[in-house]
Amino acid sequence: MTLLTFAILAFLSVLAAIMMITARKIVFSVFWLLLSFFTTACILLLLKAEFLAVVQILVNAGAVIISFLFVVILINLREEPKNERYHQQTKWAVLVSAILFVLVGLLLVPQGRYYTSEGMIASELVKWGGNSELVAKYLFSDYILPFEVVALVLLVAIIGVVVLAKKMPPKQKAE
Amino acid sequence: MIPLPLYLILSAALFIIGLVGVLTRRNIVIILMCIEMMLNAVLINLTAFSVNGGNLSGQIFAIFVISISAAEAAVGLSILLVYYRQHRSVKVDEMNLMKW
Known part of the structure; x- marks a missing residue:
């Protein structure tokens, strides 16, 4: 099922x-x-x-x-006609991607057999009460520094988007 | 319980489809969407390894991947809007400002 x-x-x-x-x-x-x-x-x-x-x-x-x-x-x-939609290298791109898919499958899938234990998360889930609680516990203890760095990255992204989306002053536009 | 290789095949397939989209389409909006889809595949991969390997770090990094992908989408789309405002085009092969 x-x-x-x-x-x-x-x-x-x-x-x-x-x-x-x-x-x-x-x-x-x-x-x-x-x-x-x-x-x-x-x-x-x-x-x-x-x-x-x-x-x-x-x-x-x-x-x-x-x-x-x-x-x-x-x-x-507007709606694009078909010859404007794709690059000329479409055939090669699809071919190379298919080869890459086979390679990734051959490399990655045999690795999957080594990971079959669920024990640690299951026992911790019982102890902490749920997935969200467990995630919060890890996020605010072991991974607090990456968490802050991601917050900083988001702040920089917000400021960057505001600066980019602002209309240019007319003096620069005339150049 | 679904075996891990099925998840890996699914995420590899999604990633490769996103890659094909990035390599073949000429419209930048579609390319950005394909990048989102590749990050989505990575998300499935990280979570599947995390759940099956008994270690929660994968899910934490999946959250980081989601936030970085949101920031990437916002910045990419605003760059696209600025470019469109000046050049009235979103074709990626007409972008040759830095070509020498």
Whole structure:
């Protein structure tokens, strides 16, 4: 049953990804990406990572998709004919990516057999009460420095976006 | 319990599809979305290893990946808007300002 759920979710996710890179209009692409984010959140739920699933829906499926939609509205794109949609190197890119996929599969999948123990997280989950509590405990004790650094990165990103989005003064525009 | 290799295959497939999108599409909005999708695949990979390996560090780093990807999307989209305001185009192969 769990395997069937996973199979459906994986199929939907890959389908959404393929439709996203081949869609005719950019708005459709954005909505396929939204579907892909939602299926990813469901897969995270299957993995019993509830906190990450909620963060995925809030941040990726919420904020990032909305900002993409705003950009699509603002730049007012027309529908692109097929020869304008793809580069000339499409064939080679697909070929090289397929080879890369086979290589990654051959290298990564045999590694997966060594990781089958769930014991440590399960026992700690019982002790702390849930996935979110456990994540919070690690985030605010062992990983407090990376947490602060990420907060700084987000602050820099906010300031950078404000500076970039500001209209240029007319003196510079005239040059 | 789903075996770990299935998750790895799924995330590798998503990553490669995102890579194909980055390499083949000419529209910068799509390229940015494909980068988001690649980071999404990384997210699945990190969480699957974390849950199956019995170590929570993977999930913590997945949270960092989400926040960095959000910052990346915001900065990338605002650069795109500034570029579009000046050049009225979002084709990636027409960007040759720094070509010598």
